[in-house]
Amino acid sequence: MPPMSEAIKKEERSLNFLEEIIEQDLAAGKYKQIVTRFPPEPNGYLHIGHATSICLNFGLTKKYGGYTNLRFDDTNPVTEETEYVESIKDDVRWLGFEWKNELFASDYFDKLYEFAIVLINKGLAYVDDSSAEEIAAQKGTPTQPGHRNKYADRSIEENLRLFEEMKAGKYPDGEKTLRARIDMASPNMIMRDPLLYRIKHAHHHRTGDKWCIYPMYDFAHGQSDSIENITHSICTLEFVPHRELYDWCIEKLEIYPSHQYEFARRNMTYTVLSKRKLLQLVNEKHVSGWDDPRMPTISGMRRRGYTAASLREFCDRVGIAKRENIVDVGLLEFFVREDLNKLALRRMVVFDPLKVVITNYPEGSEILQSENNPEDPNGGTREIPFTRELYIERDDFMEVAPKKYFRLAPGQMVRLKSAYIIKCNEVVKDADGKITEVHCSYIPESKSGSDTSGINVKGTLHWVSIPHAVTAEIRLYDRLFKEEDPGSAEGDFKDHINPDSLQVIQAAFAEPSLKSAGFADRFQFIRKGYFCLDKDSSGRLVFNRTVGLKDSWGKEQRKN
Numbered sequence: 001m002p003p004m005s006e007a008i009k010k011e012e013r014s015l016n017f018l019e020e021i022i023e024q025d026l027a028a029g030k031y032k033q034i035v036t037r038f039p040p041e042p043n044g045y046l047h048i049g050h051a052t053s054i055c056l057n058f059g060l061t062k063k064y065g066g067y068t069n070l071r072f073d074d075t076n077p078v079t080e081e082t083e084y085v086e087s088i089k090d091d092v093r094w095l096g097f098e099w100k101n102e103l104f105a106s107d108y109f110d111k112l113y114e115f116a117i118v119l120i121n122k123g124l125a126y127v128d129d130s131s132a133e134e135i136a137a138q139k140g141t142p143t144q145p146g147h148r149n150k151y152a153d154r155s156i157e158e159n160l161r162l163f164e165e166m167k168a169g170k171y172p173d174g175e176k177t178l179r180a181r182i183d184m185a186s187p188n189m190i191m192r193d194p195l196l197y198r199i200k201h202a203h204h205h206r207t208g209d210k211w212c213i214y215p216m217y218d219f220a221h222g223q224s225d226s227i228e229n230i231t232h233s234i235c236t237l238e239f240v241p242h243r244e245l246y247d248w249c250i251e252k253l254e255i256y257p258s259h260q261y262e263f264a265r266r267n268m269t270y271t272v273l274s275k276r277k278l279l280q281l282v283n284e285k286h287v288s289g290w291d292d293p294r295m296p297t298i299s300g301m302r303r304r305g306y307t308a309a310s311l312r313e314f315c316d317r318v319g320i321a322k323r324e325n326i327v328d329v330g331l332l333e334f335f336v337r338e339d340l341n342k343l344a345l346r347r348m349v350v351f352d353p354l355k356v357v358i359t360n361y362p363e364g365s366e367i368l369q370s371e372n373n374p375e376d377p378n379g380g381t382r383e384i385p386f387t388r389e390l391y392i393e394r395d396d397f398m399e400v401a402p403k404k405y406f407r408l409a410p411g412q413m414v415r416l417k418s419a420y421i422i423k424c425n426e427v428v429k430d431a432d433g434k435i436t437e438v439h440c441s442y443i444p445e446s447k448s449g450s451d452t453s454g455i456n457v458k459g460t461l462h463w464v465s466i467p468h469a470v471t472a473e474i475r476l477y478d479r480l481f482k483e484e485d486p487g488s489a490e491g492d493f494k495d496h497i498n499p500d501s502l503q504v505i506q507a508a509f510a511e512p513s514l515k516s517a518g519f520a521d522r523f524q525f526i527r528k529g530y531f532c533l534d535k536d537s538s539g540r541l542v543f544n545r546t547v548g549l550k551d552s553w554g555k556e557q558r559k560n
Contacts, residue, residue, distance in 0.1 A: 017263075017320075022064050022232065023064075025231070025232075033065055034061050034064045035066050035068075035069070035228065035230050035231045035232075036058075036061055036066070036230065037057065037071045037230050038057045038070055038071070038092065039071045039073045039221070040073065040088050041073040041074070041076070041079075041080070042072050042073075042081065043076070043079040044279060044290070045084065045091075045278075045291070045295075045297040045300075046087070046088055046297060046299075047275075047278065047297045048266065048268060048271075048297075048298070048311070048332070049266045050091075052315045052318075053236075054095055054097060055095070055315040055316065057234055058099075060234075066231075067099075067100035068097070069099055069100060069101045069103055070088075070092060070102050071103040071104065071105065071224060071228070072085055072105065073105050074105055074106050074204070074205065074206060075105050075106070075220050076214065077203060077204040078200065080204075087299060090299070091298040091299060094298070094308055095311060096308050101228070103224075104206060105215075105220045108220070109207060109210075111223070112215045113167065113213075115219075115253050115255075116163065116196060116219075119180065119249075120156060120159045120160055120178075121156060121160070123156060123181065124180060124181050125159065125179065125180050125181060126152050126178070126181055127159050127162040127177070127178055128151045128152070128178075129151050129175065129176055130177075134149070135179075138184075139189060139192045140184070140189075142189060145184060146193075147184055148193065152193070162176065163197075166178070166199055166212075167211075167213050169212045171199055172199070173201055177197060178213075179193045179194065179195055179196060180245075180248075181193060182194070182248065188244050190241050190242055196215065196219040197216065198214060198216065199212060199213055200212065200213070218242055221246065222245075222246040222247075222250050222260070223249060223253070225258035226250055226257070229256050230258045232259065233259060233261065234262075234263065235261070235262050237262050237264050237265060237323075237324065239260065243260045263321065264320065264323050265324060267324065267325065268326065268327050270329050270480070270482075270483070270484060271479070271481060272486055273296060274487065277487070277493060278297070280494070281480075284494075287480070293475070293477045293544050294477055294502065303535065304477060304545075305532030305544055305546030306546060307339045307343075310332075310338065310339040310340075311332075314332050317335070329479065336547050337547055340524065340530045340546065340547070342373075342376065343376070344373065344522040345372050345521060346370070346371065346374070346523075347513065348384070348510070348511045348525070349462075349474070349508055349509065349510040349514070349526075349528065350392065350393055350463065350508060350509045352505075353464075353509055354392055354393065354394040354396070354437070355389065355390075355436065355438075355466065356389070356392050356438055356440055357389055357438070357439050358388045358390070358440050359440070359441055360441045360442060361388035365385045365465065366385075367384070367385055368385075368386050368447075369383065369449070370382055370418035371418075373524075382513050383513075384418060384511055384512075384513070386420075386465055387465045387466065387468070389465070389467065390416070390465055390466060391463060391464045391509050392461050392462070392463050393461070393462070397435070406458040407459045408424050408440075408459070408461065410424050410425075411423070412424055413455065413457045414457055414460065415446070415459065415460045416460075416461055417460055417461065417462050417463065417526060418449075419447070419448060420442040420443060420448070421443045422441065422442045423440055423443075424438050424439075424440050425440060426439040427439075462526040464510065468511070468512045469509040469512075470510045470511070470512055470541065471508070472507075472510045472541035472543055473505065473506055473541065474505040474542075475502060475504055475505075475543065475544050476502070476503040477502055477545050478500060478502070480498060480501050481493075481497060482496050482497075482498045510541070517533045517541065517543075518533065519532075521533065522546070523543075525543075529545050529546070529548040531544060532546055
C-alpha cells in the first residue's frame with residue numbers, strides 16, 4: 001500500500017449520513033436523547049462487519065448523548081447457543097464499549113404474542129394452513145400479483161382459537177403459520193401477507209420449552225425497538241425492503257414509532273464474511289475454530305494480536321455508505337501497524353539460526369541495554385546478555401556476497417543490534433558442505449552507546465546469546481484466501497484457500513526477556529514483524545504473527 005499515514009491524519013472527515021440525520025433530529029427537538037441498539041443473532045461469532053455496526057451504534061450515542069442497548073435476536077432456537085452470547089459480550093467489551101441494558105428478543109415473547117392478538121382482533125392477521133411451498137406460490141412474482149387462499153377468510157374468533165392452539169402445542173412444526181393481512185398485490189413482495197409466527201417445537205436457550213411458536217425476525221425487530229424506545233434503528237442495506245413492514249406493524253399496533261435506517265455492509269478482500277461460510281470453515285476443520293487467527297472474526301483478530309484501537313480507527317476512517325463496498329484488507333493492516341508501532345515492545349528472535357563464535361571475546365557474559373520502543377520516549381530499556389556464542393539469521397550471512405550486500409560475509413563487518421561491530425574471519429562447514437558456524441572477531445571500542453571505533457557499517461543484525469536463548473514456537477499467519485473475492489470466484493469458495501496461510505516454526509530462539517511475556521503484551525520482533533503470545537502458551541512459548549512490518553503481500557500481487 002502507498003504511504004498514507006499523513007494523508008489520512010490530515011483528511012477532514014465529513015459527517016456520515018446518519019450523523020447528519022441525528023443532528024437534524026436533535027436540532028428540531030424530535031428526541032431528547034439518542035437511543036440505539038446492537039442486535040446480533042447468537043448463532044455464531046462476530047466478525048469485522050459486525051465491528052462496523054458496533055462502532056457505529058455505540059459511537060453515535062457516545063457522540064450525541066444517549067445510550068445503546070445490547071439486544072440478542074434470539075428468535076430461532078435451533079441455531080442459537082449460550083456460547084455465542086458470551087463471545088459476543090466479550091467482543092463488544094473488548095472493542096471498548098459498554099451497553100446500558102442487556103436484553104433479549106425472548107424477553108418480549110409474551111408482549112409480542114399480545115401484539116399478534118391485537119392484529120388478529122383488528123382483522124389484520126390470520127392463521128394459514130398452507131405449506132411453505134404453497135405460500136411461496138401464492139405470493140406471485142415481482143411482475144405478477146399474488147392471491148389469497150381460503151384461510152385468509154377465517155373469522156377473528158377462529159383465528160384467535162387457532163393461534164391459541166398453536167401456542168398450546170396442538171400442531172406439529174409447519175402445519176400452521178400466522179400471517180399479516182396486508183396486500184397481495186404490493187410491488188414489495190415482503191408486504192404480500194408476510195409470516196409473523198411459525199411453529200417450532202425446539203428447546204430455547206433461555207425460555208426452555210415454554211414456547212413452541214416463535215416470532216419471525218420481521219415481527220420481533222420493530223416491536224422490540226419500539227418497546228425499548230429506540231430512536232434510530234440501524235440495519236444493513238438488505239433490510240431496505242423490510243422497512244415498509246417495520247413501519248406497518250408499528251402503525252397498526254399504535255406503539256412508539258422507532259425508525260429504521262440502513263447502511264451498506266462492509267465486505268473485505270481476501271476473506272468471506274458470510275456466517276454460513278465461516279461455519280463451514282470451522283466445521284470442516286479448514287481452521288482451528290472461530291478464533292483461529294486467520295478468521296475475520298473479532299475473536300480471531302484478538303487472538304492474532306490486532307488491537308481494539310486499530311479496529312475502531314479502521315471502522316471510523318472507512319466510514320459508512322449507502323451502497324455496497326469492498327474494502328482492501330491492506331487498509332485494516334495499515335491501521336494495525338500504525339497502532340502497534342507506537343506500543344509494541346522491541347525484542348530479538350532468530351527464526352532460522354546460524355551459530356556465530358566471536359573468537360576474541362572473553363569467556364563469560366556481559367549485560368547490554370537496549371531500548372524497548374524507539375517510538376516511545378518513556379519506553380525505557382531492557383537488559384540483554386551478550387556472550388561469545390550467538391545465533392543470527394541464516395539468511396543474514398552469504399559466503400559469496402554480491403555488491404551492495406550489507407549483511408555478514410567473509411571479510412565484511414556488521415553491527416550487532418545494541419552491541420558491537422563484528423567482522424567475519426572464517427566459515428566452518430560440515431561433511432556435506434553446509435555452513436554450521438562462522439567465526440568472527442569483535443571491535444571492543446564499538447559498543448553501542450559508547451562507540452569510539454570510528455568505523456561505519458551499513459548493516460545491523462539482530463541476534464540472541466546461545467546460552468541464554470529461550471525456545472519458542474512461531475506461527476506465521478497470512479491471508480486465508482488467495483483470491484481477492486473468494487465468494488465470487490469460480491468454483492467453491494474453499495477451492496481458493498491459501499495453502500500457505502499458516503507456517504509454523506517449531507523452534508525459534510528468543511532473547512530471555514520474552515520468558516515473562518503476557519497475553520496483553522504486543523511485540524515487534526526486530527526485522528520480522530509484530531507478534532503476540534498465543535493462548536496455547538501453556539508450559540511453552542507460542543507466538544502469533546499479527547502482521548508483517550510492511551505490506552509484502554501487496555508487493556507480491558503487483559509483481560504478478
